[in-house]
Structure formats: structure tokens, C-alpha cells
Amino acid sequence: MLKNIFKLLLLLVFALVAFLILNTVIGKKPIPIYQTETIKDSADSAALHLSKAIQIKTVSLGDTLPIDTAAFIQFRNFMDATYPTIHKQLPKQTFNQFSYVYTWKGKDTTLSPCVLMAHMDVVPVEAVAESKWTVPSFSGAIKNDTIWGRGAVDDKVAVIAIMESVEQLLKEGYTPERTTYLCFGHDEEVSGKKGAGTISTWFKSNNIKPFLVLDEGGQIDNQHFKRLNRPVAVIGTSEKGYVNIDLTVEIPGGHSSIPNKETAIDVLNQAIEKIRANQMKPSIPASIKELLNRTKPAENFINQVVLSNLWLFNGAVINELEKTKETNAMVHTTLVPTIVKAGIKDNVIPSVAKATFNSRIIPGESSDDVLNFVIKAINDNRVTVKKQTISLMEPSPVTPFDHPSFKKIESIIGRIVPNVIVTPYLMLGASDARYYRSFSEAVINFSAVQDTKGFHGIDERIGKSDLNRMVGFYRILIKEKW
Numbered sequence: 370m371l372k373n374i375f376k377l378l379l380l381l382v383f384a385l386v387a388f389l390i391l392n393t394v395i396g397k398k399p400i401p402i403y404q405t406e407t408i409k410d411s412a413d414s415a416a417l418h419l420s421k422a423i424q425i426k427t428v429s430l431g432d433t434l435p436i437d438t439a440a441f442i443q444f445r446n447f448m449d450a451t452y453p454t455i456h457k458q459l460p461k462q463t464f465n466q467f468s469y470v471y472t473w474k475g476k477d478t479t480l481s482p483c484v485l486m487a488h489m490d491v492v493p494v495e496a497v498a499e500s501k502w503t504v505p506s507f508s509g510a511i512k513n514d515t516i517w518g519r520g521a522v523d524d525k526v527a528v529i530a531i532m533e534s535v536e537q538l539l540k541e542g543y544t545p546e547r548t549t550y551l552c553f554g555h556d557e558e559v560s561g562k563k564g565a566g567t568i569s570t571w572f573k574s575n576n577i578k579p580f581l582v583l584d585e586g587g588q589i590d591n592q593h594f595k596r597l598n599r600p601v602a603v604i605g606t607s608e609k610g611y612v613n614i615d616l617t618v619e620i621p622g623g624h625s626s627i628p629n630k631e632t633a634i635d636v637l638n639q640a641i642e643k644i645r646a647n648q649m650k651p652s653i654p655a656s657i658k659e660l661l662n663r664t665k666p667a668e669n670f671i672n673q674v675v676l677s678n679l680w681l682f683n684g685a686v687i688n689e690l691e692k693t694k695e696t697n698a699m700v701h702t703t704l705v706p707t708i709v710k711a712g713i714k715d716n717v718i719p720s721v722a723k724a725t726f727n728s729r730i731i732p733g734e735s736s737d738d739v740l741n742f743v744i745k746a747i748n749d750n751r752v753t754v755k756k757q758t759i760s761l762m763e764p765s766p767v768t769p770f771d772h773p774s775f776k777k778i779e780s781i782i783g784r785i786v787p788n789v790i791v792t793p794y795l796m797l798g799a800s801d802a803r804y805y806r807s808f809s810e811a812v813i814n815f816s817a818v819q820d821t822k823g824f825h826g827i828d829e830r831i832g833k834s835d836l837n838r839m840v841g842f843y844r845i846l847i848k849e850k851w
């Protein structure tokens with residue numbers, strides 16, 4: 370009897386393994402092979418222009434802090450003087466003083482247009498970090514075929530690459546098939562509201578629904594996919610949502626020499642710990658499933674079996690993804706305290722303690738789910754929980770992977786990056802493009818740069834070859850028909 374059960378079990382295991390392998394082999398799709406083309410070198414002037422752009426300190430400090438208007442005027446003058454053909458031939462609209470839209474009318478005005486985006490502002494360099502830079506942070510130094518300085522990656526390289534490619538094509542007498550808008554915001558690093566926000570309202574009120582909106586975000590990545598031994602180009606097709614949750618505890622304070630058993634700070638502390646003790650339920654969003662699917666053929670066979678049978682190994686794959694903070698953020702709505710406030714004097718127990726949690730929401734969940742999770746986790750009615758509405762953004766819709774604009778970008782990357790795997794992914798941070806997601810057919814976050822270095826940090830820099838690839842990428846895109 371026991372022997373028969375054992376035999377039956379063995380048979381079942383064998384059948385399961387056979388099924389898993391069959392599923393792996395049948396579902397196996399080869400990595401697409403693209404015909405590669407070389408991008409011709411753009412003139413050295415492109416690097417010089419980027420260097421000059423970096424030297425103009427178009428810094429965004431904070432939503433409520435004033436900007437250095439002189440710097441933004443200088444940047445405007447720089448753009449007008451450096452790209453005279455664009456300045457002369459393309460009508461320019463100005464939004465909130467320092468954000469611009471250039472309109473390049475296409476041959477066929479019945480086709481819906483393209484939008485190429487970038488932002489001109491940069492984050493500041495902390496005074497304590499300045500001495501750690503190899504070169505002064507706003508010098509725009511060109512050393513070893515690399516352009517150095519704040520904004521080299523984020524995002525002046527895109528501003529310059531778009532302008533270079535359009536200036537060249539205009540000089541060559543080229544007119545694109547679709548009308549192409551060049552949209553440059555000046556406040557992406559704070560909220561993007563005055564720039565991209567206002568510009569997107571203009572698009573909506575004129576009932577212009579772009580066929581493609583292309584902004585910063587994804588890039589060509591060798592660092593995170595080392596074991597695959599080939600570059601992976603990740604294209605952002607959706608963005609996580611954004612919500613801040615405020616916790617407030619009010620308990621009468623008093624003299625610190627005779628404290629109560631629990632103070633407002635104690636109760637707030639416990640609430641923070643309870644929220645941090647658990648994560649919200651994980652799930653693999655569609656774009657990450659597609660990423661796993663597309664990189665699968667380059668994995669070893671065991672990984673291929675696992676990834677081909679997510680119905681069985683979903684939990685194991687999630688466990689693996691939870692191991693690093695970046696991949697954890699791909700499968701979880703995150704919640705982290707970013708502001709804690711209480712107390713004004715060392716010998717006074719404060720009667721109010723407050724904390725703000727910043728949450729990034731994965732597709733499939735909402736800000737209300739976050740709020741409910743927090744209330745349930747705290748389970749203490751002495752803590753008032755409220756969500757902020759001012760910066761609230763629910764998770765964005767997903768650009769379909771079969772949209773012609775996605776496929777077009779995919780094929781261009783395939784052509785200019787040898788041996789590449791191209792895949793959608795989920796944007797973990799926010800970009801200006803989020804303002805366009807509600808009314809555009811395809812919003813795509815991608816820059817043709819590779820393993821960027823130092824953005825928002827020390828020694829931000831970009832290789833001339835990256836700038837060159839960017840200019841080439843925009844040139845090809847503008848000249849394509851689809």
C-alpha cells in the first residue's frame with residue numbers, strides 16, 4: 370500500500386516536472402535580432418553646447434522657494450543663440466515665463482503629433498558635497514571624452530540632444546511627417562506643475578492627443594543585468610502613484626521632570642514602527658512581468674523554468690525581487706517616513722507629534738488602499754491619519770507594448786545598440802511625462818544613454834558617445850514614418 374502511494378507520488382512529481390519543462394520550451398521565444406546601424410559622429414560642438422548649458426545654474430530649490438530668474442533668462446538666451454535655425458523657423462510659445470514649446474509642423478497634419486520632452490532645471494549641489502566632486506560641479510568641464518557637471522545626465526543632455534538633432538535636420542531642409550512638439554519644462558525637479566503641468570493643459574484644451582510622448586526615464590542598462598551578459602534597454606511605460614500620509618498625535622504634554630507613561634512622541638513612534646514592520650501585499654505589475662518574460666531567454670535553464678511557470682513560482686520570484694531595494698519597489702507599494710516633527714524645547718514634553726509618510730503606489734492599488742493599510746496597521750485611534758491631496762497622483766495608465774509608438778522606439782534601440790534586449794519597465798520615480806498620461810496614446814520614458822553616472826549625486830557626467838547616441842536616436846526617430 371505504502372509502496373503504491375510512493376509510486377503515485379513519484380509519478381506525479383515526474384509529471385509536474387515534465388509539464389514545467391514543456392511549458393518552458395513551448396513558450397520560449399528567441400530574443401529579437403535587429404539590423405544594426407551606426408550613428409555618425411555628431412560635431413564636437415554638441416559637447417561644447419552641453420558644457421555651456423551645464424554652466425548656467427538653472428537650479429530648482431523647492432516648490433515654494435523662488436528661482437534665480439537671471440539664470441533662466443540666461444538659459445533662454447543661450448538656447449536662442451546656440452540654435453539659430455530653430456529660433457528662426459519654429460514658432461515658440463512660453464509658459465510661466467521659462468518653459469517652452471517649439472512647434473515643428475509636419476507634412477501630414479492629419480496625423481496625430483509627437484512630443485519630445487526634456488527639462489532644463491537641475492537639482493542643487495549641497496555645499497558639503499562640492500569638495501567631493503572631481504571638477505567643480507557647474508564647470509561643464511570636458512575631460513577624457515566626458516562632459517562633467519550637474520545636469521549632464523539629468524536632463525540637459527536630452528535638451529541639447531533634441532535641439533542638436535532638430536537644428537541639423539532643419540539645416541538639411543528636412544520636414545517631419547508628423548507635427549513634432551519640442552517641450553522643455555523649467556521645474557521638473559520640484560513638481561513640474563508650472564512647466565509640464567501648464568503645457569499639458571494647453572495640449573488638452575486644444576484637444577491635441579499625441580501619438581507619442583517621449584521623456585526621460587529608462588535607459589540602456591548593463592549594471593543591473595550583469596548575469597545576462599548583454600545590454601538591456603528599459604523603456605518606462607507607466608509610473609507609480611504618489612501620496613503623502615500625515616499622522617498626528619495630540620496628548621497634553623507638560624514638564625519633562627514628571628512625564629506621563631506615554632507621550633505624543635511615544636505614540637507616534639509606535640505608529641511609525643507598526644507601519645514599517647510590514648509591507649503592503651506584493652504583486653508583479655504587467656510591465657515587470659513583461660520584463661521578466663523578455664529577459665528570460667538570456668537566463669540559465671532553471672531560471673527559465675521558474676519564469677515560464679509563474680503560476681507556480683510567483684511567490685518565489687517575488688521573494689527574490691524583494692531582496693534589493695530597487696526590485697522590491699517594483700513589486701510593492703512603498704511607505705517610508707520622510708518628515709517627523711515634535712518638540713520645541715528640551716524640558717517641555719510636546720503635546721503634538723507629527724509624521725509624514727511618502728508612498729509610491731504600484732499599478733493595481735490606489736491611494737485609498739494605502740490610507741486603509743496605514744489605519745489598519747496602526748490600529749490606534751489616538752493617531753489621526755490623513756492623506757494629502759496636493760501632490761496626490763494615482764498610478765498611471767500603462768502604455769500598451771503593442772502600440773506602434775512603443776514598437777517604433779523598440780526597433781530604433783535594437784538598431785543602434787548591438788545585442789540589446791529591449792523591454793518595458795515600471796518607472797519608480799516621477800517624470801514630467803506623467804502630466805500627459807491621461808490624454809496621450811503612448812507615453813514613453815527613455816533616453817538613449819548607457820549606465821548613467823552621478824545624477825542627483827556627486828560627479829554627474831556623461832560620455833561624448835552617449836551624447837552622440839542621443840542625437841542620433843532623435844534624428845532617426847524624427848525621420849521615421851509610422
Ligand SMILES: [Zn+2]
Nearest residue numbers: 523524557585
Ligand atoms: Zn530629470
